[in-house]
Amino acid sequence: MQIHFTKMHGLGNDFVVIDAINQDISLDANAVRQLADRRFGVGCDQLLLVEAPTDPAADFRYRIFNSDGNEVEQCGNGARCFARFVRDKNLTQKQSIRVETRAGIITLLVHADEQVSVDMGRPRLEPAQIPFDAPRQADHYTLNVDGEDVVIGAVSMGNPHAVLEVEDVDTAPVVELGARIQVHPRFPNKVNVGFMQVLSPEHIRLRVYERGAGETLACGTGACAAVVIGHCQGLLADQVLVDLRGGQLHIAWRGNDQPVVMTGPATSVFEGRIEL
Numbered sequence: 397m398q399i400h401f402t403k404m405h406g407l408g409n410d411f412v413v414i415d416a417i418n419q420d421i422s423l424d425a426n427a428v429r430q431l432a433d434r435r436f437g438v439g440c441d442q443l444l445l446v447e448a449p450t451d452p453a454a455d456f457r458y459r460i461f462n463s464d465g466n467e468v469e470q471c472g473n474g475a476r477c478f479a480r481f482v483r484d485k486n487l488t489q490k491q492s493i494r495v496e497t498r499a500g501i502i503t504l505l506v507h508a509d510e511q512v513s514v515d516m517g518r519p520r521l522e523p524a525q526i527p528f529d530a531p532r533q534a535d536h537y538t539l540n541v542d543g544e545d546v547v548i549g550a551v552s553m554g555n556p557h558a559v560l561e562v563e564d565v566d567t568a569p570v571v572e573l574g575a576r577i578q579v580h581p582r583f584p585n586k587v588n589v590g591f592m593q594v595l596s597p598e599h600i601r602l603r604v605y606e607r608g609a610g611e612t613l614a615c616g617t618g619a620c621a622a623v624v625i626g627h628c629q630g631l632l633a634d635q636v637l638v639d640l641r642g643g644q645l646h647i648a649w650r651g652n653d654q655p656v657v658m659t660g661p662a663t664s665v666f667e668g669r670i671e672l
Contacts (some may be wrong), residue, residue, distance in 0.1 A: 397672050401431075402481060403665040406473030408613030408642025410665075412440040413481045416447045423463030432463035436648075438670060441578040441609045444474050446482060451513035454496035455488060462608030470554030472616020475561075476512035479504035484664060511551060513659040516617070518628030519624045519649070520552040527556065535628045539578050548577075549625030553656065553659050556583055557621035559590040561631070565603045566610065572630040576604025592622045597633040598627065602640055613642030620656045623647040 399421065402413045414421060423431075423445075430436045440463065447457040458478050460471045478495065482488050483506060493504040503515040521529040528550045530537055539546045539558070539559050548558045549594040558577055574589040586607040593601040604618035605611050619638040626632035628648055638645045645660040 397548055398669055398670060399431075400667070401403070401438065402667050403440070404477040404481065404663060405572065405642075405661060405665060406476050406614060406662050407640055409442075409473040409615060410440050411442050411444050411474055411477050412438050413444045413446065413477060414635040415481075415485060416445045416485070417487065421445065423461075426463045428465040429463065430672060431670065438668065439518055441544075441606070441612050442468075442474055442597075444478060444481075446478065446487070449496045451496045451501065454494045454501050455490065456493065457496045459498075462606070464608040464633065466608050467498070468555055470497055470502075470516075470621060472514055472516060472553070472658050473660070473662075474613055475502060475504055475514045475616065476658075476660060479506050479512045480510070480662040480664065490508070493636065493637060494524050497554065502554075503505050505561055510661070511659055514616070514656055514663050516620050516656045516658055518653050518655050519620070521550075521628070523550070523653060526550055526552045527584055529584070533641055535625075539577065539582065540571065541580065546573070548566060548579070549629060550587075551624050553619050553620045553624070555658075556585055556587045557590060557618060558583070558587045559592055559622050559625040561629075562591050563592055565591050565593045565601045568603065570603045570605055570611055574611065578607050588618055588621070590615070590618045590622045592626060594626065594631050595633065599637045600637050600639070601630065604640075614640040614645070616645065616658055616660070619645045620649075620658055621650055624656060627651060640647075
């Protein structure tokens, strides 16, 4: 099977994007891992499939696979790349694009400067909706990790996130602690782990250890999750600049049942074909 693809990135979080509308595509977990391999394939953090919608309220269906081959619910940086891709490929010329995901329909808005805003929907803070094993919703939870107590916030942005406040993201044990929290039994679907350094109520630094991918240069849903948790804990304002290792995102959330809006860039790198 020969596949046409586009390599893209959102702040260094990189993707293989495939048009599954005009190609007959059938990918299993092994094929995804082969494409994602940085030595024997194309190389990416996630693979994105562009499909025709199954919901008549949507323009497209958006499917996301981590580099380990597992399909996941949501990817914010990928959503921005998705919006650029469907316009660059003339699949639509709409500026406001409704996209069906496993987590529900999201709205993508392409601005004149080609920045993309993503309405990520409202955050889910109830433990059962994350999912997270806790008796009730709280701003802080204590997680026992190999005998050590770690204080986290927990939220779903379409995918589950744990967020820790740290003094300095440069010295935080992102890989070691992130890998252990990712598979903590209180998160039955595993979890993405954000390490947040608060610079001011309007500005944070963030590193994210993503389930199934490890630490990435940027995580859009992770940035949204960090701002939501920081806002709930009284640390952050309604609009926050998030510094990730790959660049900056603007996140806006007014609290309560309001949606989270993420704005940032999306970049095409190259086109190619690969035989699987």
